[in-house]
Amino acid sequence: xxxxxxxxxxxxxxxxxxxxxxxxxxxxxxxxxxxxxxxxxxxxxxxxxxxxxxxxxxxxxxxxxxxxxxxxxxxxxxxxxxxxxxxxxxxxxxxxxxxxxxxxxxxxxxxxxxxxxxxxxxxxxxxxxxxxxxxxxxxxxxxxxxxxxxxxxxxxxxxxxxxxxxx
Amino acid sequence: xxxxxxxxxxxxxxxxxxxxxxxxxxxxxxxxxxxxxxxxxxxxxxxxxxxxxxxxxxxxxxxxxxxxxxxxxxxxxxxxxxxxxx
Numbered sequence: 408x409x410x411x412x413x414x415x416x417x418x419x420x421x422x423x424x425x426x427x428x429x430x431x432x433x434x435x436x437x438x439x440x441x442x443x444x445x446x447x448x449x450x451x452x453x454x455x456x457x458x459x460x461x462x463x464x465x466x467x468x469x470x471x472x473x474x475x476x477x478x479x480x481x482x483x484x485x486x487x488x489x490x491x492x493x494x495x496x497x498x499x500x501x502x503x504x505x506x507x508x509x510x511x512x513x514x515x516x517x518x519x520x521x522x523x524x525x526x527x528x529x530x531x532x533x534x535x536x537x538x539x540x541x542x543x544x545x546x547x548x549x550x551x552x553x554x555x556x557x558x559x560x561x562x563x564x565x566x567x568x569x570x571x572x573x574x
Numbered sequence: 575x576x577x578x579x580x581x582x583x584x585x586x587x588x589x590x591x592x593x594x595x596x597x598x599x600x601x602x603x604x605x606x607x608x609x610x611x612x613x614x615x616x617x618x619x620x621x622x623x624x625x626x627x628x629x630x631x632x633x634x635x636x637x638x639x640x641x642x643x644x645x646x647x648x649x650x651x652x653x654x655x656x657x658x659x660x
Contacts, residue, residue, distance in 0.1 A: 415645075416642050416643065416644045417642065417643040417644075418640055418641070418642050418643075419640065419641050419643070420640045420641070421641070422629075422641055424641075425641035425642070425643050428643045429643045432643065438645045438646065439645070439646045440643050440644065440645055440646070441643075441644060441645075441646055442641055442642070442643055442644075443641070443642045443643075443644055444625075444628065444629065444632070444639050444640075444641060444642070445639060445640055445641070445642045446632070446637060446638060446639040446640075447638075448637050448638050448639075449632070449637045449639075487628075487631075489628070498628070500631065500635055502635060502636060502637050544642045544644065545628075546644070547625040547628070548625075550625045550628065552627065
């Protein structure tokens with residue numbers, strides 16, 4: 408495969424094509440490719456906690472849960488927190504239009520610039536990149552469901568909680 | 575949704591309009607090579623992960639989505655190579 412040297416993104420509506428493409432690109436380049444899910448009709452946040460794998464302070468994990476619950480309350484929807492080796496990822500279960508999606512991200516970035524605690528955990532670059540591309544992507548590999556947030560209640564899954572080595 | 579290597583994978587479909595068109599050429603460019611790809615790129619970790627639940631939830635809630643193939647983050651790549659050396 409000539410001309411494949413720079414890492415880039417491939418979008419497809421077929422999971423089969425996505426998996427095969429990731430496999431092929433990994434074989435043909437020096438970069439490992441993974442598969443993610445993309446949308447512009449739902450809000451997804453990245454909380455990159457630490458450079459050290461799965462080592463977080465309880466305070467930071469509590470902050471992530473607190474902010475996810477606050478955003479879910481604001482949006483009047485349920486949310487799910489996923490844990491990966493890269494940190495936490497919040498998914499807010501509410502279908503929005505593309506315009507609403509853009510407005511929500513812009514306002515979230517504005518709020519984050521004024522809130523030091525939120526700024527310390529929320530990956531704003533992820534949101535800015537989503538705005539530039541016109542969609543947000545969540546990587547699917549090594550995804551573990553950490554908590555469900557519904558009606559203000561937080562249900563933490565113990566098997567995922569056990570993966571965290573608290574500092 | 576994700577099955578054993580070599581098995582067919584059923585995929586939820588979204589409207590073509592929902593996928594950014596500018597990157598479709600990539601799929602076309604790789605079509606011939608993909609025909610010869612024997613194995614699906616699914617690791618044990620991915621099989622055991624919650625991602626099929628996530629996709630199912632998105633489908634059930636009627637949220638349009640598509641799949642994106644993207645490179646590992648640089649720091650992950652370094653970490654992975656470091657682990658391999660160890």
